[in-house]
Amino acid sequence: MNIKSLLLGSAAALAVVSGAQAADAIVAAEPEPMEYVRVCDAFGTGYFYIPGTETCLQIGGWVRAQVDFGRDADSQSGNDYDMRASALITVDAKSDTELGVLQSFIALESDISVNGAEQGFYADEAYLALGGFKAGWFYSWWDLGIAGETDGLGNDTEFVSFAYTYAADAFSIGVSVDEINGTSANTDIGLAGTVTATFGPASIAILGGYDFDVEEGAVRAIASADVGPGTFYLAGVYASDANVYYDAAEWTIAASYAFKATDKLTITPGIQYWDNVDFVDGTDDFTYGITLDYKPVENLLARVSLQHNDESDDTYGYFRLQRAF
Template structure:
């Protein structure tokens, strides 16, 4: 056998082995295409599409550390608490309008050794177009700038219809009222109606409510306007008597001016007067100052102090220092 014959025989053997191996080869399956999270800009910043759907989701909230203080007799001189808030918002467009789901959970720790830590739903609701139903803060919760005013606010199970125009908003809401904690007591109903109008740099809210259980009601006007380097706001309330929506006084007026000293620094003085305070026949007033400072993006400090004076009672002050990281 010469060299040429040997090389040809070896090549034939290798070809046969290769063919046999090719017949038994395992072919790996192609990987499934990966679907990356897409940004959803149809409803504002921070939303992204849930993979495989046309629903947009946004996650936010804050972490807050706060120390309250007062010299009111019978109250703790100071008290610290820490709170975490988690918000999840879902939105999508439908043939009936924008569909929204909102969940806000609070976890708050006052003192872990006294069992005061708690988790609770702060707000949870659904909304389709102008129709809204759930447990959420009512229209009375909207206050004026600063931390001096006391002009109402609560949450309850409610159903509402809200019309929103370019410069005009109107809404009507039916509330479940649970004023009694006595077992077996019946719940009752309350009704709210609001009209909001904007006029350039100014706006006005007119809010009225009626408590069917107490058969009493309250009305409120809130005005806001851009004046100079800040925002001037004022609110006035009249209540027919003690009721679920407002029982702080027969009538009261509050005002504040949020002076924006710099991009990061805002100073807000405020004052409020109460006639027939707590329907006791006494007058009272409250004045204070709130300072807000943006330490950096997403991190802020708020400090407030308020002086309180009521006929026939000792004067006292209260306030707090708050650190908050929002996201």
């Protein structure tokens, strides 16, 4: 075999080997594009776009540990104190449409008391809204009160409702149709309406409700104004008789002052007076107390509520730690 034949044979062998290796080579797949979560700032902080949609989602809630004492305590051992915990998870979805903001909101709450006997989540709120319309299970305007923990300005405050609110810069008006737990053969429907107005550092909210089941109603007004280093609140309620919106007394008046002692500490004394309690002529009652709110760090609240009722001569309240997110 001459040198020429040897070279040609070697080249042929290399070509065969190279072809076999090329056939067995692994080709890396092209990476698929990833869609990262985008921040949505159209509706405030904490919202992000659900990937692949134009819907903004916010997840929030709080975790709470609390010790009740006095008449509000519900200890199975019969003690005048009770330690308990609770948690709330909220899911809020919003998107812009040609008819306004479309929203769906869910709040799930769990309460845990002695030995965890009350564990399990339940729907605290569940509603949808479009523009000014709102429908579902949610807290009504009767749930709103003044600063502090002394006042009681509503009876039942959560219903399955259909509501509409028109809001301008310093003015709003709203109406709701509420399903109530009626006890008579009449219509189990309630009707509520509210008007609010803001005048610089002052505001006023007037609310009325009519219970078609018992054919009685109630009217409430709440006013507030910035005074010195805090905010002063004044409220009053009149009811024609006991109804789903208010049933404590024929009329009542309450006041409180949220004093901003420091950036972290707010002190709120309050008082409430009732006349014709339980709609019995000549009966009256009052409660006075104080609420301390301290925020050692952002999103953490320590609250102490201390109240005293004149008619029962009972002192009661709670200590609470709550972390919001």
